[in-house]
Amino acid sequence: MAKNGSKDKIEYRKEFFDRDYTAREAYARIWKYAKKYRFRLIVGVICGMATAGTLVPFFQIVQPALQHVETHDAEAPVVEQAQPVPEIAVADTANSAEPTVQTEHKPRNDFEKQIARNSKLPSWYPKVEKLANKIGIRLQDEKGGMGGALVLLVCIVVPVVALLRLGLIYLNHYCLSWSGAHAVTDMRQEMLEHVQKQNMQFFGRVDMGQLLSRILGDPQQIQTIFTAILSEVALAPFEIFVAFGFIIWFAAANHMLPTLCLIVIGFPLFVFPIQMLGRKIKRWARKTLERASMIGAKIHEILTCIRVVKSYHTEKHENTQFAKTNRYLLKSTMRALRLGLMVGPTVETVGIILICAFLVWCFTMGIKISDVVPMVAPLLIIYKPVKQLSKLQVQIENSLAALSRIYSVLDLHMELPMSPNPVRKMTFDSAIAFDDVSFRYDTAERDAVSHASFEVQRGKMVAVVGGTGSGKSTMSGLLARFYDPQSGRVTIDGTDLREVDIGDLRRLIGAVMQETLLFNDTIENNIRYGSFNATHEQVVAAAKLANAHEFIMSQPEGYDRVVGEKGFALSGGERQRIAIARAILKNPPILILDEATSALDTVTEKLVQDALDKLMANRTTFAIAHRLSTIRNADLILVMDNGKIVERGTHDELIAKNGVYRKLCEMQQMA
Numbered sequence: 001m002a003k004n005g006s007k008d009k010i011e012y013r014k015e016f017f018d019r020d021y022t023a024r025e026a027y028a029r030i031w032k033y034a035k036k037y038r039f040r041l042i043v044g045v046i047c048g049m050a051t052a053g054t055l056v057p058f059f060q061i062v063q064p065a066l067q068h069v070e071t072h073d074a075e076a077p078v079v080e081q082a083q084p085v086p087e088i089a090v091a092d093t094a095n096s097a098e099p100t101v102q103t104e105h106k107p108r109n110d111f112e113k114q115i116a117r118n119s120k121l122p123s124w125y126p127k128v129e130k131l132a133n134k135i136g137i138r139l140q141d142e143k144g145g146m147g148g149a150l151v152l153l154v155c156i157v158v159p160v161v162a163l164l165r166l167g168l169i170y171l172n173h174y175c176l177s178w179s180g181a182h183a184v185t186d187m188r189q190e191m192l193e194h195v196q197k198q199n200m201q202f203f204g205r206v207d208m209g210q211l212l213s214r215i216l217g218d219p220q221q222i223q224t225i226f227t228a229i230l231s232e233v234a235l236a237p238f239e240i241f242v243a244f245g246f247i248i249w250f251a252a253a254n255h256m257l258p259t260l261c262l263i264v265i266g267f268p269l270f271v272f273p274i275q276m277l278g279r280k281i282k283r284w285a286r287k288t289l290e291r292a293s294m295i296g297a298k299i300h301e302i303l304t305c306i307r308v309v310k311s312y313h314t315e316k317h318e319n320t321q322f323a324k325t326n327r328y329l330l331k332s333t334m335r336a337l338r339l340g341l342m343v344g345p346t347v348e349t350v351g352i353i354l355i356c357a358f359l360v361w362c363f364t365m366g367i368k369i370s371d372v373v374p375m376v377a378p379l380l381i382i383y384k385p386v387k388q389l390s391k392l393q394v395q396i397e398n399s400l401a402a403l404s405r406i407y408s409v410l411d412l413h414m415e416l417p418m419s420p421n422p423v424r425k426m427t428f429d430s431a432i433a434f435d436d437v438s439f440r441y442d443t444a445e446r447d448a449v450s451h452a453s454f455e456v457q458r459g460k461m462v463a464v465v466g467g468t469g470s471g472k473s474t475m476s477g478l479l480a481r482f483y484d485p486q487s488g489r490v491t492i493d494g495t496d497l498r499e500v501d502i503g504d505l506r507r508l509i510g511a512v513m514q515e516t517l518l519f520n521d522t523i524e525n526n527i528r529y530g531s532f533n534a535t536h537e538q539v540v541a542a543a544k545l546a547n548a549h550e551f552i553m554s555q556p557e558g559y560d561r562v563v564g565e566k567g568f569a570l571s572g573g574e575r576q577r578i579a580i581a582r583a584i585l586k587n588p589p590i591l592i593l594d595e596a597t598s599a600l601d602t603v604t605e606k607l608v609q610d611a612l613d614k615l616m617a618n619r620t621t622f623a624i625a626h627r628l629s630t631i632r633n634a635d636l637i638l639v640m641d642n643g644k645i646v647e648r649g650t651h652d653e654l655i656a657k658n659g660v661y662r663k664l665c666e667m668q669q670m671a
Helices: 023-028 031-053 056-081 085-092 111-118 124-134 148-197 200-205 208-216 220-253 257-304 306-311 315-364 369-381 383-410 472-479 502-508 523-528 536-545 549-553 572-586 602-616 651-657 660-667
Strands: 431-439 449-457 461-466 487-492 509-513 590-594 620-624 636-641 644-649
Touching: 023 383, 031 148, 031 220, 148 208, 148 220, 148 383, 208 257, 208 383, 220 369, 220 383, 257 315, 257 383, 431 472, 449 472, 449 487, 449 620, 449 636, 449 644, 461 472, 472 590, 472 620, 502 509, 509 572, 523 536, 523 572, 536 549, 536 572, 536 602, 572 602, 590 602, 636 651, 636 660, 644 651, 644 660, 651 660
Parallel strands: 461 620, 461 636, 509 590, 590 620
Antiparallel strands: 431 449, 431 487, 636 644
């Protein structure tokens, strides 16, 4: 963000693992999440396809009905002109024994035979009429007109077909929506599990707010793929197919192939505006998702740092910054919305123009209305599915942008490599050793730890001291196998940590860090975390050893007190003692202490240090020390500078050397 007198500009920062995916790559992988629910998917798709078949009876009856109307209209003037005929006929009766009037008014053939000569009724109609005649029901009157029974039949059949269509559409949407909801759940689960597998370098580089947005928001697009895209793909194309199938059949049966060619040439013009707008929609859909993740990241940042915000009274500043980010999202949202809304009206306009042009051509060619309408009616019917398919372009592009962000996470592999045949390690027996270990972070220019070699015997305490950035915490991360060294190796009882089963290794190690993070749960559940089968009595015993029982019982809810987000409802010393109680309950043989008392006041530090002394008893301890008074009795002290171990020995030995360690002690007025 730049200010230099110019308008602030907010830019989305792409993650280091982001990449683009083609539509084929992205949508092909959806089957992985859909195949578990393929039965419902198949039912939903079949119901969508079957829905299109309900249109056929309506298409078949259009021309016969119109020809029936045209026949009555054509005969009406003939009857009027024939009215004077009886006078002439009467004059001739004297010389004729047979009146001519009756032959002029001979009743025409019934409706079925008359229409059969012109266009043929639907194949199913004669069967229905024959069945009706057998049971004494006449569907037509003597003149071929629609009888009351036929009206009744229509009033029954049409609602039944409509209800059948409604039921099929409901099943189509329900089955696909059900499958989509379950697929979204599975994808979120997979994303969280995959992210948790990544090493600590990943979490040091990624924006947590945006990662949260990807896991929570982006998978929702899978629901759209099933409920909107797949639902319409299962329905609309088949409605179009049925309509065009009828048009082709009708054109062939009525020798109207030139008209059919005109329709075939004109229809692809529907697709042109969709393709024209599709590329722009895709670009702005992705920008909208990216900027939405910026909103999530900003909210996460403000709420996480709320104590700093309030301490510096910068609520107004943060509100202003958030408003800029919010407007930034609004801009891309409205651009994508405008482009998306243009698709439907554009397709409508093109469709109206094409239909009008088709009608003009039919008028010019002298084609009868009964020949035109049966071809135009299916075109009008398929207008809705064509319009729906045109809108799918917006949804497809939105989903593609979301899928690209999702797969960018899932295709990232920064996991620690696991041995195909890991060594099971249930106990710690002799020593931990660093053997010429070097490690460098991916984004760093120099080693965080360089050629470190030392050994920690079982039951001993090793302390690491040094300035900020000297490599102390990285050393503890290598011991816990949060990272793997680029060279050298870390061993436990002579076995490389990379060969040890990771679950066994983590069970052997407990940690108490400077920044104690608790879950937004009860005190008891926080102490029990990692030892889920522990009883309440065991939790209380661990809390007593950690000097935490007294302050816990002073709480109104006692052990059921909810500690708040990250434990902020408690003081720093209280959080530390709960973390120590958690480590005591776990009872690991190896303990890592990362500056556990550096942020505490003197009184609280004494309570915490006393709890730590109880925790360290009979354990192998790796302590990172900020206050050197806490490591006077360490069996081995390592002094680090710029990633290298520059001094080593006991407290007294290092003081006698009059080197870096002595200077650190003097700075703290300890020597």
